[in-house]
Amino acid sequence: MKRANTAVFLGVALLLGACGEKGADTQARGPDPKLPEQQRGLLPSMKIAEPTPWGDQKPTVPEGYSVTAIAGDLQIPRQTLVLPNGDIIVAEGRGGSAAKLKPKDVIAGYIKAKGNTKVKSGNRLTLLRDADGDGKYELKTVFADNLNAPYGLAFANNKLYVANQDELVSFDYQEGQTKAAGAPTSVAKLPSRINHHWTKSLAVSPDGRFLYVGIGSNSNITERGLEAEVDRAEVWQIDAATGAHKPYATGIRNPTALAMHPQTGQLFSVVNERDELGPDLVPDYLTSVREGGFYGWPYSYWGQNVDPRVQPGDPKKVAAAIKPDYSLGSHVAALGLSFSQAAMGGKFANGAFVGEHGSWNRDQPVGYKVIFVPFADGRPAGEPVDFMTGFRTQEGKTRGRPVGVTVDPRGALIVADDLANVVWRVTRKP
Amino acid sequence: MSSATISQGYRSVPGRLHTILLAGTVPLFLGALLNDLAYHSTYQIQWSNFAAWLLAGAELFCGLALLAALVNLVRAQRKGGHALYFVLLLATFVLGLINCFQHAKDAWAVMPGGLVLSIIVTILSIVAAWVGLAPRTGGLQ
Numbered sequence: 001m002k003r004a005n006t007a008v009f010l011g012v013a014l015l016l017g018a019c020g021e022k023g024a025d026t027q028a029r030g031p032d033p034k035l036p037e038q039q040r041g042l043l044p045s046m047k048i049a050e051p052t053p054w055g056d057q058k059p060t061v062p063e064g065y066s067v068t069a070i071a072g073d074l075q076i077p078r079q080t081l082v083l084p085n086g087d088i089i090v091a092e093g094r095g096g097s098a099a100k101l102k103p104k105d106v107i108a109g110y111i112k113a114k115g116n117t118k119v120k121s122g123n124r125l126t127l128l129r130d131a132d133g134d135g136k137y138e139l140k141t142v143f144a145d146n147l148n149a150p151y152g153l154a155f156a157n158n159k160l161y162v163a164n165q166d167e168l169v170s171f172d173y174q175e176g177q178t179k180a181a182g183a184p185t186s187v188a189k190l191p192s193r194i195n196h197h198w199t200k201s202l203a204v205s206p207d208g209r210f211l212y213v214g215i216g217s218n219s220n221i222t223e224r225g226l227e228a229e230v231d232r233a234e235v236w237q238i239d240a241a242t243g244a245h246k247p248y249a250t251g252i253r254n255p256t257a258l259a260m261h262p263q264t265g266q267l268f269s270v271v272n273e274r275d276e277l278g279p280d281l282v283p284d285y286l287t288s289v290r291e292g293g294f295y296g297w298p299y300s301y302w303g304q305n306v307d308p309r310v311q312p313g314d315p316k317k318v319a320a321a322i323k324p325d326y327s328l329g330s331h332v333a334a335l336g337l338s339f340s341q342a343a344m345g346g347k348f349a350n351g352a353f354v355g356e357h358g359s360w361n362r363d364q365p366v367g368y369k370v371i372f373v374p375f376a377d378g379r380p381a382g383e384p385v386d387f388m389t390g391f392r393t394q395e396g397k398t399r400g401r402p403v404g405v406t407v408d409p410r411g412a413l414i415v416a417d418d419l420a421n422v423v424w425r426v427t428r429k430p
Numbered sequence: 431m432s433s434a435t436i437s438q439g440y441r442s443v444p445g446r447l448h449t450i451l452l453a454g455t456v457p458l459f460l461g462a463l464l465n466d467l468a469y470h471s472t473y474q475i476q477w478s479n480f481a482a483w484l485l486a487g488a489e490l491f492c493g494l495a496l497l498a499a500l501v502n503l504v505r506a507q508r509k510g511g512h513a514l515y516f517v518l519l520l521a522t523f524v525l526g527l528i529n530c531f532q533h534a535k536d537a538w539a540v541m542p543g544g545l546v547l548s549i550i551v552t553i554l555s556i557v558a559a560w561v562g563l564a565p566r567t568g569g570l571q
Contacts, residue, residue: 040535040539042528042531042532043534101479102479102482102484102533102534103482103483103486103530103534104533104534171570219536219537220536221536221537221539222475222536222537223475223536223537225474225475225476230443245496276535276536276539308538308539309535309536309537309538309539310538311473311537311538311541312473363536
């Protein structure tokens with residue numbers, strides 16, 4: 001571990017041409033972020049925080065709320081789903097099969113692994129149940145296993161839909177069930193070659209007719225070739241009955257979580273943007289996803305800011321690129337999105353919770369928290385507010401990394417932590 | 431001419447392994463350069479991947495040759511030619527390392543710096559090998 005840190009510090013020290021980086025205060029958030037010039041030293045910044053256990057510590061939540069760990073010893077929990085009866089489904093696993101194409105991939109892969117869990121991919125769904133409603137989830141059982149890196153979850157049509165890294169599948173579900181009746185049924189194959197960004201996020205239309213699957217790009221910025229990007233960086237609309245699909249939005253680099261706005265029925269996504277243009281580029285974002293919309297990747301970012309690393313360029317595509325709605329800050333790695341409900345209370349009643357996994361290629365780490373973006377009239381409105389923090393220690397070690405966030409309509413936020421392999425539950429104090 | 435003079439004259443000429451490492455450096459850097467040229471004219475990323483690996487191989491060969499050159503420099507009685515060779519090889523290695531980092535950038539960010547560095551380093555490696563493998567005069571022919 002020490003040696004890896006030395007290597008990282010050496011890398012940082014060798015940064016040629018890169019200016020000193022400041023903390024989160026240089027991050028432009030909100031609807032109209034001021035974007036700095038592109039910059040890239042000879043070596044990219046990397047800052048991997050050494051993992052450390054929570055011990056008896058807990059994340060910090062706002063006054064009037066409390067947090068408890070409702071399940072531990074999971075196998076890389078990513079996304080969660082609250083079923084109609086209050087049971088929680090947790091998707092566990094890790095995917096990706098991207099070949100290491102350059103010496104850089106070997107070295108960066110080794111360093112990044114230092115900041116992740118050593119637990120093996122669960123490839124399963126775990127069900128958590130609090131039968132008596134005391135806030136303790138006394139039942140923890142495997143609902144289904146032998147899945148292939150399950151990530152996105154949705155419930156509709158009396159079916160539990162699961163987006164594996166290669167296929168959208170469904171389980172028939174009857175209320176109260178604690179174990180799947182059998183193997184899942186295929187709904188549609190999903191693009192899975194290479195799977196540089198393997199997570200397949202999932203949301204369902206209010207009428208249950210369409211499923212929306214977020215498919216990440218196959219590279220940071222086309223360094224695996226444009227051929228590898230067919231059917232990538234898209235949100236697919238899939239007919240739940242037939243499995244037929246069409247690209248619903250394109251150029252959307254890595255849509256890691258999708259959610260329907262509860263009042264307007266508008267599809268929203270949090271999206272992770274490209275790296276290696278500097279510590280404050282390019283902002284990850286929260287945006288409404290417009291049908292037929294093109295969001296710029298790979299040719300440009302945040303509207304018409306051209307990325308010169310993509311050659312040959314495409315001025316027509318650049319001109320067509322939509323500006324996203326709301327910047328979350330660069331490198332925060334937003335992986336979770338859930339719309340709030342009145343039961344969450346007070347200033348957290350109307351808006352979206354966003355889980356930020358945290359940066360790995362920024363000198364001053366950002367993210368590593370759950371934030372709340374207030375909404376008004378179905379659109380983001382106002383400054384983001386920290387909702388759950390304390391994932392990093394004062395000494396700069398990392399206790400946990402938030403991924404999926406899910407609002408339980410009974411008035412709780414469920415947060416998956418894939419470093420500590422824990423599921424957290426934040427509730428209002430009575 | 432005494433036998434002592436002969437052994438001194440030949441003592442620090444590159445040995446077989448040293449020669450292989452030094453001579454091997456040249457086609458590895460040259461290969462990287464050719465691949466950079468191919469990427470520059472086609473935008474096909476695979477050429478750039480090849481260039482990155484060839485550079486890594488070149489740095490391995492060059493680095494080991496540099497170690498051998500350092501040993502020879504320390505042991506040589508007359509430093510002149512050895513010092514020039516060592517400095518040339520050191521420059522090749524350092525610029526080659528910078529070129530490796532340049533090639534670690536994504537997609538077209540490698541260009542044009544990577545191509546320019548590859549040209550310089552290829553030329554430098556040829557000159558270094560030229561000097562390092564120069565036939566020794568004096569001693570026993």
